[in-house]
Amino acid sequence: xxxxxFLKKNLLYLLYILIFASITSFFTNIYSISxxxxxxxxxxxxxxxxxxxxxxxxxxxxxxxxKDQNIYIINFETFPPSYGLFPKIKIDDEINNLVLLNYSKxxxxxLRSHNVDLKNYKMIYSEDKxxxxxxxxx
Amino acid sequence: MLExxxxxxxxxxxLFLSYFPxxxxxxxxxxxxxxxxxxxxxxxxxxxxxxxxLLFSFLKIQLNLIFFFLIFIYLLIYLISIKKIxxxxxxxxxxNLNFFFYIINFCLFINIAYKFELGWDxxxxxxVKTNIFYNGFNYFESFQQLDYAKxxxxxxxxxxxxxxxxSLGNYEYFGRLFYMYLYxxxxxxxxxxxxxxxxxxxxxxxxxxxxxxxxxxxxxxxEYLIFSLLVFAAKLLMIIRNNNKSIFFxxxxxxxxxxxxxxxxxCTFYAVFLWLIYTLIKKNKVYSLLFxxxxxxxxxxxxxxVKIIYTANSFFQISIDPLVWLxxxxxxxxxxxxxxxxxxxxxxxxxxxxCLINFLAILLSxxxxxxxxxxxxxxxxxxxxLSFIFAIYxxxxxxxxxxxxxxxxxxxxxxxxxxxxxxxxxxxxxxxxIS
Numbered sequence: 223x224x225x226x227x228f229l230k231k232n233l234l235y236l237l238y239i240l241i242f243a244s245i246t247s248f249f250t251n252i253y254s255i256s257x258x259x260x261x262x263x264x265x266x267x268x269x270x271x272x273x274x275x276x277x278x279x280x281x282x283x284x285x286x287x288x289k290d291q292n293i294y295i296i297n298f299e300t301f302p303p304s305y306g307l308f309p310k311i312k313i314d315d316e317i318n319n320l321v322l323l324n325y326s327k328x329x330x331x332x333l334r335s336h337n338v339d340l341k342n343y344k345m346i347y348s349e350d351k352x353x354x355x356x357x358x359x360x
Numbered sequence: 361m362l363e364x365x366x367x368x369x370x371x372x373x374x375l376f377l378s379y380f381p382x383x384x385x386x387x388x389x390x391x392x393x394x395x396x397x398x399x400x401x402x403x404x405x406x407x408x409x410x411x412x413x414l415l416f417s418f419l420k421i422q423l424n425l426i427f428f429f430l431i432f433i434y435l436l437i438y439l440i441s442i443k444k445i446x447x448x449x450x451x452x453x454x455x456n457l458n459f460f461f462y463i464i465n466f467c468l469f470i471n472i473a474y475k476f477e478l479g480w481d482x483x484x485x486x487x488v489k490t491n492i493f494y495n496g497f498n499y500f501e502s503f504q505q506l507d508y509a510k511x512x513x514x515x516x517x518x519x520x521x522x523x524x525x526x527s528l529g530n531y532e533y534f535g536r537l538f539y540m541y542l543y544x545x546x547x548x549x550x551x552x553x554x555x556x557x558x559x560x561x562x563x564x565x566x567x568x569x570x571x572x573x574x575x576x577x578x579x580x581x582x583e584y585l586i587f588s589l590l591v592f593a594a595k596l597l598m599i600i601r602n603n604n605k606s607i608f609f610x611x612x613x614x615x616x617x618x619x620x621x622x623x624x625x626x627c628t629f630y631a632v633f634l635w636l637i638y639t640l641i642k643k644n645k646v647y648s649l650l651f652x653x654x655x656x657x658x659x660x661x662x663x664x665x666v667k668i669i670y671t672a673n674s675f676f677q678i679s680i681d682p683l684v685w686l687x688x689x690x691x692x693x694x695x696x697x698x699x700x701x702x703x704x705x706x707x708x709x710x711x712x713x714x715c716l717i718n719f720l721a722i723l724l725s726x727x728x729x730x731x732x733x734x735x736x737x738x739x740x741x742x743x744x745x746l747s748f749i750f751a752i753y754x755x756x757x758x759x760x761x762x763x764x765x766x767x768x769x770x771x772x773x774x775x776x777x778x779x780x781x782x783x784x785x786x787x788x789x790x791x792x793x794i795s
């Protein structure tokens with residue numbers, strides 16, 4: 223009898239909790255968090271080589287820039303700068319390590335506006351529309 | 361599954377930090393007799409915490425050390441009266457609402473953990489500042505590390521970095537959970553301010569305010585932080601208005617206002633509005649003078665560091681040249697800009713339904729103006745804020761429509777918690793009855 227009374231009394235609270243859980247997709251989110259690691263979720267949100275291209279920059283920093291974490295990123299599409307996603311990365315003012323995201327030959331003016339001439343650079347790695355260049359030291 | 365556990369631990373850390381130093385055991389009777397809800401202690405404690413962190417942000421101390429220092433001090437307070445405080449924490453009174461507070465926070469934290477995408481400004485500005493503090497730099501050093509956004513205040517980013525660094529998960533979004541915690545707490549403060557309603561109605565009200573004000577696209581933005589701090593400020597003004605004796609709440613309002621100044625540029629204006637309201641409520645010249653001196657010192661120090669020492673282009677996000685502005689001034693332009701501003705104000709009422717509810721409540725409050733004297737200070741804030749909004753869009757050098765489209769909704773959202781007290785006062789004065 224006591225149990226039934228307790229359930230009756232708290233049924234509405236349980237309903238509220240379920241409503242809020244469904245509004246915030248609680249159960250789906252718990253499942254998604256448990257099957258997808260943080261890095262995978264970052265790539266799903268910020269893209270590998272589209273949008274902010276988190277995945278590509280991450281790959282570059284892990285593969286080629288273990289010591290020197292200075293890079294200069296140019297995104298050919300309108301997205302906020304990607305630097306914020308990498309706490310250790312600094313903007314390479316001398317543009318020695320150049321990353322081009324969503325590169326398009328039609329928008330070559332964007333390179334000019336950054337004072338970049340690709341003739342002075344050697345391509346190290348590319349994937350889809352993303353490129354990593356290093357300045358040729360003369 | 362481990363990440364979920366880390367999120368739960370983060371919630372426990374927030375709860376622990378919310379219980380101290382002020383609670384019904386540690387506080388003197390003069391305070392406990394005035395405070396009615398445990399959420400009021402929570403918000404007072406979090407204002408104190410953010411103020412302590414603001415002071416630490418000027419020093420060169422590692423974030424981990426600050427965290428352990430705070431936990432140590434709080435544990436000492438806890439150990440002094442461990443039995444009483446434990447009993448208080450698991451008190452049956454309001455247990456359902458407290459339980460709902462934990463659940464609602466946990467659900468939202470899990471939601472953020474999956475949908476942690478940062479908005480444009482979040483990625484472009486705020487996380488860049490956060491990274492600097494995360495990497496161990498202090499307020500002064502942060503200017504040398506930044507190439508842009510020097511004129512944006514730092515406290516929101518510092519809090520983000522602090523809780524990110526001191527989380528088990530060590531992921532960026534753990535720091536931002538603190539914003540959400542403050543936001544949910546402010547909703548509970550709002551709901552608890554309505555007298556004579558039962559817990560079930562309070563929960564429904566909290567759900568409604570949440571649905572009407574929460575926006576996933578504002579990841580990393582400071583708007584919810586301002587929303588919460590303004591709710592706390594309004595609540596403190598209500599307390600000060602009703603209880604003129606204790607200066608403790610005046611002190612908390614002062615530090616809340618100082619904290620607010622370090623969140624975003626427009627908050628310096630809100631600080632002056634709050635001082636004006638305080639002066640009208642308190643009618644004590646000494647405290648009022650002290651308050652404005654504190655605000656002016658805060659603004660002057662920010663200006664001194666940002667503009668003079670670290671030579672940012674302008675103190676605010678937009679730099680206004682009065683001579684150019686006067687040169688371009690004509691009546692047609694003023695009318696055009698006023699029209700656009702009014703149009704986008706209407707638009708923002710529809711974007712966030714909480715603004716629409718506030719608007720209706722304001723209309724009702726004007727009708728019942730004499731019946732609800734508490735609304736006086738809310739009206740003052742409303743008039744000053746509207747004047748401020750119209751003034752910004754009159755002088756902005758940016759394209760007016762673009763500027764309105766990108767900012768005005770957020771300006772209204774961040775103050776909507778403050779205006780929700782119009783709704784609360786209507787209910788408290790039984791102008792409208794809810795069962």
